Amino acid sequence: MNFKTMHLSPSFIEIEYIIILLLLTMEKETCQKQKVSEGKACEETDIGRIPDMLKETLTSSKNESTVMCQKCPSIILKPGLASTTNIEQFLPFMYQETASTTPDGETVKQFWCVDDIYSFENVGFSSTVGQIKYLTCADCEIGPIGWHDLLTKKSYIAPNRVKL
């Protein structure tokens, strides 16, 4: 009897293994079918879809280094006070051909978000335009380096317009 049970239990594990293997191969097959029909790599979509939400929390990291002005030695923000945020905002270019109230610009999609305006080391706030104020360097006044939302009181710095 003893021998039998000892023999039985490994066989159970073996069966479990076989079932798992079967399930895995079936899944792989359906994946491959999908791959053919959609013309996409199924592994890519599987991995890509789930961590999408996770990715946001993982990548919304704090600024590791001091945020500085691109043009002068002004310190804008000390490390660890802003977090990356995906939000879209149109910003006029820092360099304009002619001074105008309808300037050329670009839509920036990722910003450093600062909750409290007093977290800033040195920064300038423009006059109000609609619901926002534009941010500038406090020393040489180059800008917009970002914007401030008057409703949420949050400030956003465009990473490509400052020096990290």
Place this chain on the structure above:
Amino acid sequence: MAKTYDYLFKLLLIGDSGVGKTCILFRFSEDAFNATFISTIGIDFKIRTIELDGKKIKLQIWDTAGQERFRTITTAYYRGAMGIMLVYDVTNEKSFENIKNWIRNIEEHASADVEKMVLGNKCDVNERRQVSKERGEQLAIEYGIKFMETSAKASINVEEAFFALARDIKRKMEKKMEATNPPKTGSHQLKANEPTKKTSRWFCTVL
């Protein structure tokens, strides 16, 4: 998140237009970046961080943004101001004479205990000087206010002036705090942040 500063002071720049108030807000004036979208719409205020006796002080400095042209600096502009820089241009007699009017305006609209300082700007332009340093000093003595000659262009005394004004406000605040709660002198501003800290913590444990 813990506060990143010990004190927060709201400061105003006041004086006739053209005396260089906006330039006083620059630190590296030679690097000034002109003829852009920003200079078209104008700057409302700036946040600057300085350190005094080991304390981190945030200065929120407001420019009148052209309001002074209409001589209608409103009470709203003065609200909450703890320090005022009265600026005149040493090459412009009229701007100096108007300092008295500005002081009267402050007495009417600003809080009574606001710290003031007189700045004679553009002191690098000696060949066109109309107001001597002595006259500036005399006026300041008359009103019991501190005085400095500055040049935003040549970076003379601008930072020093802000440090001096901030130091006076800090001293006044510390005296007040000692009078109201003599024992421990912890920053009262830290307390204001505690409730939000608690709520965010509570959310964390639930999640």
